[in-house]
Amino acid sequence: MNQQGWQDLYRLLGLAKGEWGWALAGVLLTAGVILANTALLGLSGWFIAAMALAGHGGPGLDFFAPAAAIRGLAILRATGRYTERLVTHNATFRLLTKLRVWFYERLEPLAPAVLERERDGDLLSRLRADIDRLETFYLRVAVPSAAALLAVPLLLALLAWLSPGAAWIEAAGLVVAGLALPLWALTLGRAPGRVAAAKRGQYSADMTEILRGHAELLVAGALTRIEAQAETTALALEDAQRHQGWASWVTGAVGQFTAQLCLWGTLVITMPRAASGLLSGPDVAALALLTLAGFEAVAGLPGAWQALGESLASARRVFELADATPALQEPARPAPSPRRFDLHAEELVMRYAPDLPPVLHGLRFDVPEGGCLGITGPSGAGKSSLLSLLPRFRDYQSGSLQLGGVEVRSLPGETLRGLCAMVTQRAHLFNTSIRENLLIAKPDADDTALRDALREAALLDEVLAMPAGLDTLVGEAGAALSGGQMRRLAIARAFLADARILLLDEPTEGLDAATEQRVLEALARLRQGRTTLLVSHRPQALRLADKIFTLS
Ligand SMILES: Nc1ncnc2c1ncn2[C@@H]1O[C@H](COP(=O)(O)OP(=O)(O)OP(=O)(O)O)[C@@H](O)[C@H]1O
Structure with a gap:
């Protein structure tokens, strides 16, 4: 040996x-x-x-x-x-x-x-x-x-x-x-x-x-x-x-x-x-x-x-x-949680590996608390990469990204993830009931809270019309739901999580015009009072934003 x-x-x-x-x-x-x-x-x-x-x-x-x-x-x-x-x-x-x-x-x-x-x-x-x-x-x-x-x-x-x-x-x-x-x-x-x-x-x-x-x-x-x-x-x-x-x-x-x-x-x-x-x-x-x-x-x-x-x-x-080294290190002395939720980025640089060119290079933007910044740009411009910085799925290498005046890198990942909710075109649904999929966002939510979240996401009537209601099984990766229903279920989750930061990544991609409209109405309610980054190519979706920023 x-x-x-x-x-x-x-x-x-x-x-x-x-x-x-x-x-x-x-x-x-x-x-x-x-x-x-x-x-x-x-x-x-x-x-x-x-x-x-x-x-x-x-x-x-x-x-x-x-x-x-x-x-x-x-x-x-x-x-x-x-x-x-x-x-x-x-x-x-x-x-x-x-x-x-x-x-x-x-x-x-x-x-x-x-x-x-x-x-x-x-x-x-x-x-x-x-x-x-x-x-x-x-x-x-x-x-x-x-x-x-x-x-x-x-x-x-x-x-x-x-x-x-x-x-x-x-x-x-x-x-x-x-x-x-x-x-x-x-x-x-x-x-x-x-x-x-x-x-x-x-x-x-x-x-x-x-x-x-x-x-x-x-x-x-x-x-x-x-x-x-x-x-x-x-x-x-x-x-x-x-x-x-x-x-x-x-x-x-x-x-x-x-x-x-x-x-x-x-x-x-x-x-x-x-x-x-x-x-x-x-x-x-x-x-x-x-x-x-x-x-x-x-x-x-x-x-x-x-x-x-x-x-x-x-x-x-x-x-x-x-024994693998985590891609990012938790701060040795974490900063206290922010009390405001405005975003400020300056000279932000992010790369996936030291030997790769930066994906984000000298980025600069401001989003006031409760504001919504629309982010658009060609495929591969780094839009999703930018969203991954806030829940600290990835780290930036230089420059500054601040949440409520606190440097994001100095906050523990868990704190940041507790402040963020995400709705993406690939939101994962677990092969279990609608109820269980919602409870992921808030384990102690009662049926009233679940119904309220579904109502806000414009999904309640459809769920109640299903034979098992909230206990309907969604199938592997949500196979038993339509694309629009999956997206609205993810929105209902975000309502339940009641996070202060909202990260929306192509939330209406692949939906027909009527479904997109329903999803956008739900998102318009969801973004109220939450600082939002919205990545989208679609002009209708970008109308949700107060300001649009193009990444090139
Ligand atoms: N895990 C990774 N490792 C290395 N490179 C990556 C990784 N993820 C993304 N990239 C690269 O980073 C660049 C930006 O990717 P990103 O997904 O942020 O683009 P995007 O603007 O969101 O694109 P799209 O609109 O097509 O979703 C791309 O060139 C991509 O290949």
């Missing part, structure tokens, strides 16, 4: 800090179960052999004590295993929940500037599949490895007490099955694991895009080609999984073989001692079974360490994004 792998492993252990108590309980229980199981098998072997010899006229046997011990150990093993599963799974699931929240909190500041470079399906795969895969590390690698470290010395001590020779054989076998094999499995599993994690993300991204752009791909005749691409990814994933299966079979088989070899080795060295009377027959049976049962302590390790390759690849994919 390379240095990066070890660092990730160490970091994964660090992230589990809050759950160490549970994990320790899991380790103790697992080690207890291994010891109980080994003792059970050894004692059972001894007891059966002793009973058989007693039956054949051998020495008499008090069978009550061993029978009771066997029953006790069996109960201990069953309850121990149940409790161990309960504890370790509880710890792991709590941890995965924590990890998911931790990862999401790191993703949030990356939106939208950094995340828009990623494929949606791949992001989802990191958040879900990759984090789920870390379960393998905690549940199958960390806890069983620690339990083996605890149980094996005790087991060897017991064997050494009964027969030092058998203890040496067992120690050699356990070094092979519990150390060499897991390390070999880790090496074998690393490359296919890395491929599997990457291909799983790619497949998820391919499928998300196929489903989302299905209609366009079908019309363009590109569906078969893109499906073939996804199939190639699926085949590569399958190939990686086949390699993983092969590696797991090989290491499993070598582990079994080692255990059998140790069993025979123990028999070979103990039987002559039994023949010469140094050991009893039942002792030989007990030692042979103890040797075999001891391998339970390490049986799962090769498979788990092999899967560790994929877990680490998943961890890397998670850490890579979690």
Whole structure:
């Protein structure tokens, strides 16, 4: 494993800090179960052999004590295993929940500037599949490895007490099955694991895009080609999984073989001692079974360490994004929230990357509080880029943009986003009810407030005429609504948010004249008392503005 792998492993252990108590309980229980199981098998072997010899006229046997011990150990093993599963799974699931929240909190500041470079399906795969895969590390690698470290010395001590020779054989076998094999499995599993994690993300991204752009791909005749691409990814994933299966079979088989070899080795060295009377027959049976049962302590390790390759690849994919630098830095000492809401820009310069030419260059404008500035200009002039500065989705590099006399860059993004409402031609609607889509803007709004907002947006009558009213489902990205209804739903949201700054980006684009008129009437009500930036090409829409500014 390379240095990066070890660092990730160490970091994964660090992230589990809050759950160490549970994990320790899991380790103790697992080690207890291994010891109980080994003792059970050894004692059972001894007891059966002793009973058989007693039956054949051998020495008499008090069978009550061993029978009771066997029953006790069996109960201990069953309850121990149940409790161990309960504890370790509880710890792991709590941890995965924590990890998911931790990862999401790191993703949030990356939106939208950094995340828009990623494929949606791949992001989802990191958040879900990759984090789920870390379960393998905690549940199958960390806890069983620690339990083996605890149980094996005790087991060897017991064997050494009964027969030092058998203890040496067992120690050699356990070094092979519990150390060499897991390390070999880790090496074998690393490359296919890395491929599997990457291909799983790619497949998820391919499928998300196929489903989302299905209609366009079908019309363009590109569906078969893109499906073939996804199939190639699926085949590569399958190939990686086949390699993983092969590696797991090989290491499993070598582990079994080692255990059998140790069993025979123990028999070979103990039987002559039994023949010469140094050991009893039942002792030989007990030692042979103890040797075999001891391998339970390490049986799962090769498979788990092999899967560790994929877990680490998943961890890397998670850490890579979690460690990405946000496109903009929050101010170290935020300025107090503005009390006025006029806008002032001077010599404003904004570029998407240091090596790209500026999109906005020396921009200058003023909008009084409650005023509306219409912004027009050719495609690519930077109109949408300008709007993205106010909610701090992007930053400007020089010049000044002030809200109520406070430099926008010195305000936290969250404060600014709380002051802004947006209506764009691509306002996102979630695939849920109209009510839920509205509540995004104001979670505690009651039905009266929702209806008022819909009335102001000139959408109430249409919503009430729908069979489920406010509970009507809008479909994927609002597919069950018309373009005008989607736009007015976004306006209703803005009414509910009751923000002081309104950012309108082509709010009537793609609408017919009659619908545009209804949307504009709603917008005219919405802009009252709110400082508004309105980007549009359409003369009717620009009539809402007090002043028009052309970006070139
Ligand atoms: N995320 C981005 N990374 C790099 N360049 C970008 C990014 N987004 C936009 N641009 C570039 O910035 C320039 C301005 O884009 P913007 O979307 O602001 O223009 P616009 O005036 O709103 O255009 P339209 O009227 O077509 O919507 C364009 O050249 C565009 O290619």
